[in-house]
Amino acid sequence: MSHPRTGEWRLASWSLLLGLLALSSARAEEAQDAAAAVDAVVEERLAGAGLAVAPLCDDAAFCRRASLDLVGDLPAPERLRAFVADRDPRKRARLVGELLASPASARAWAERLCERLLGGLAPEGPTRYAREAFAGWLARALAEDRSWDALAARLVAGEGDPGRRPELYYLVDHGAQGPAPLAGAVARHFLGLRLDCARCHDHPFSEERPQAQFHGLAAFFARLRLRPTGIPGRVRVVEAPVGEHRFAPPGEPAHPVAPAA
Structure with missing residues (x-):
């Protein structure tokens, strides 16, 4: 049986994920502030659990993870290749916005x-x-x-x-x-x-x-x-x-x- 606090942590984590949906409609500076606040919460939780922040993943992994998290499916191979080849430094934020705006x-x-x-x-x-x-x-x-x-x-x-x-x-x-x-x-x-x-x-x-x-x-x-x-x-x-x-x-x-x- 899990500790009662485990259930509250899961609820808090789910609420945090729901909050990310609001970022797609926020202005750029508001989104950055919100992202920083989310990062601070995650880092605090990790530190409290004695865990280190994971290193930055590569573009292919980011595209797959973002697609699974936000639309529940893997990206098409051609989209994955195009994302990896894209040299725009803002492509990750752009991908998140596109995924959140999709009917999927x-x-x-x-x-x-x-x-x-x-x-x-x-x-x-x-x-x-x-x-x-x-x-x-x-x-x-x-x-x-x-x-x-x-x-x-x-x-x-x-x-x-x-x-x-x-x-x-x-x-x-x-x-x-x-x-x-x-x-x-x-x-x-x-x-x-x-x-x-x-x-x-x-x-x-x-x-x-x-x-x-x-x-x-x-x-x-x-x-x-x-x-x-x-x-x-x-x-x-x-x-x-x-x-x-x-x-x-x-x-x-x-x-x-x-x-x-």
């Missing part, structure tokens, strides 16, 4: 995000359509350069038919078992925190994450309902007019919890 990048990152956001929807079987529709929505959103806050709002605060609004499959996937599992997912995906332990007791590794905080987050989703539509396997996401999330501290009776961050 939006599709690749949408699939990666889908794997993390829809843990309960398998790529095969009855949930295949939902997963594909959700990934398609993500790809379009990334291609349109929608902001991360706008995407998050659509994922956690929507209503309607997921067949028409595929982003609602996030609430369908995580909200089917009630507000507590959904709160745990939202904390992992959008706050970079693993609060699941605090569902049953104060977090064992952080005094700043008491049990009451977890249930305060869960209370935001107390009125979420998945209503049958009459079509097998299809539901509608709605907000009920009434509803509350109840929490019982140790030795106390359960009581309604007000939404709180």
